[in-house]
Amino acid sequence: MPKAATRSLNAKKVPQLFVLSGATKWADPQKNPWTMPGMAAYESEGVVYAKYVLQAKPDAKIAILSQNDDFGRDYVAGFKRALGAKAASMIIAEATYETSAPTISSQLSTLKASGANVLFGVVLGKFTSQMIKGVAEIGWKPELFFVPTSASSISFLEPAGLDNAVGLISSSNQKDTMDPQWADDPGVKDYFAFMKQYMPNADLSNSNYAAGYHYATLLMTVLRACKDDISRDNIMRQAASLKEIKLPLLLPGMAVTTGPDDYLPFQQLQLRRFNGKSWVGFGDVLDDR
Known part of the structure; x- marks a missing residue:
């Protein structure tokens, strides 16, 4: 939803419930009291992935590839927030890409060369396919490999080869x-x-x-x-x-809770791993509350 429309609707006091975006800017009850998001925030999803890294591989060497826009920045901000003071030592390489770029092969090569064994790819659309296929083609096998929920559609995985996507981790609340x-x-x-x-x-x-x-x-x-x-x-x-x-x-164990100062209805997620055919949930419910 365009910012101009949001400003206009808030000025006219028109409720906009459950906007289908995880962008943090839609969850600002002080600035936009008539606008409420309907998805888990991108930041919250980043938090969940970081919490899992701290649990499963506390000595991880992390590389991050992210889209150079608000979408990418929100995910990375949440990821770093959850890592806390450890972010500086655990994240050893970062790269971004523009949505107008033809490929992301050079970024992948640079990130692999860093020696990272965990990859967080904040990607969308064709870049999801490019990343998964590209990582396989250069023989990189991160021990933990994350993509956003919005990049987890089978339609993005198939062009990369479903075998190459085995072990990929994403999340869901549905x-x-x-x-x-x-x-x-x-x-x-x-x-x-x-x-x-x-x-x-x-x-x-x-x-x-x-x-x-x-x-x-x-x-x-x-x-x-x-x-x-x-x-x-x-x-x-x-x-x-x-x-x-x-x-x-x-999903079981999850519920919707909101408040006058907290417009995020979904702050709980469960991780899921791709097995070559479908996504399979695992582990406990994680949250950003």
């Missing part, structure tokens, strides 16, 4: 409705029943449908809490006072 492990889950069953009734011809392998359903259930929670008062003020009041709300497609 059940994968196509994963057999959730076949008997009541929330997933309700989702499929809804789709069968209202969108019977939809391609259910498209995760955007599940995401839309997921965020719609959150919005419904807010509207129901408003009861008979659906004024703008009350809508924002209820959206900013959610307490441990469970959603049908939210």
Whole structure:
């Protein structure tokens, strides 16, 4: 959403609930009290990856490749924040790329030469494929290799070769409705029943449908809490006072909590690892609270 639109809507006191972006700028209740994000913050995701590195490999030598924009900077900021004082010694190499760049091969070669054994790639789109394939082509085998949730789509992994993506780590807070492990889950069953009734011809392998359903259930929670008062003020009041709300497609152990000074509804994530066919969750729920 453009900043100009946000300023205008805030000036007119129009609620903008659950903006589908993890950019930190959308979670600023002091500056934009009528704008609330709907995704885990990019910074929070960076925090979760760093927490895992500290647990699993406290002596890690870390290399970071990031997109040179707010997207990349938010992830790196959260990652470094969670590493704390250890960031200076654990991060031994950093490189960035421009979205207009044709390739990122030179950055990968430089990062490999640093001797890093952990790679955090804050990449998007074609650069996801390029990074995964490029790391394999130069014979680099990081012990821990992270990509953002937004880069974890199979459509990005396939051009790189699924075998090259084995072991890749990302995160999620939502059940994968196509994963057999959730076949008997009541929330997933309700989702499929809804789709069968209202969108019977939809391609259910498209995760955007599940995401839309997921965020719609959150919005419904807010509207129901408003009861008979659906004024703008009350809508924002209820959206900013959610307490441990469970959603049908939210992973077990997670809940939505917001406050007047904390507009981030999702601050919990579970890591997941690619096994060559699908993403498999592992470990405990991690958070940025």
